[in-house]
Amino acid sequence: MDVAERFAAGDPEAFEALFRQYQGEVFRWIMRIVRNSAAAEDLTVETFWRVYRAQARFRPGAGSFGGWLRRIATNVAIDHLRRSRIEVPLPDDLGTSASHPGEQGEMRRQILRALGKLSPRLRGTVLLALVEEEPYEKIAQALGVSVSAVKLRVFRGVRILRKELSKAGVHP
């Protein structure tokens, strides 16, 4: 019996083993979406909390634990974007704006503002696909949608971004 099977059977030590094995991977995945290390740490714990509560729903034969975990982590990260949308989008990125003075810094701010106009789900997809260059198949699995749905979201996201950037006088 492997660790995921022991977890599904209710073994608390298996949960700790899985946490230690996957915490770094979950943190990195969430970081790609929320782009803030403090938030990503909290959301990693939140992800495993949801995993712990959903223990009974995990079926070892139905798919990999890693895939299931990434899907939960993606939902947690997108929920976070939804909550923090109005406040400060992408704080870690804004924090380094001092290294881009003048016109370049202004363009950067416009890009961040345009990204903030996207819905959390679109923003997450655009960040994963265009900035992090994750394969569409992986994004689709993480979002629980088809590859064509991911492509459509990227297309819609790009269209909105181009429109918002054009309004701000930034032309890609």
Place this chain on the structure above:
Amino acid sequence: MSERDIEELKKLLKGALAPKSDSELCRDLWPAMLQRLDARPVLVPWWDWALLAAVIAVICFFPGVIPALFYHL
């Protein structure tokens, strides 16, 4: 909109936002996880709520039982 438009926007985004794929977790989060597990809210079983609702209903419909209830408390 073409693939070229997407590529151009990708270049623009990557110029503004550094990829975070190399981010590393600086600390073990297991202690925080344990804290979260210990701080689980107390779950009240549904039958306790049902009992409370029944008592409130009895008091509302038969106010005369209130002295008897106090007597038994």
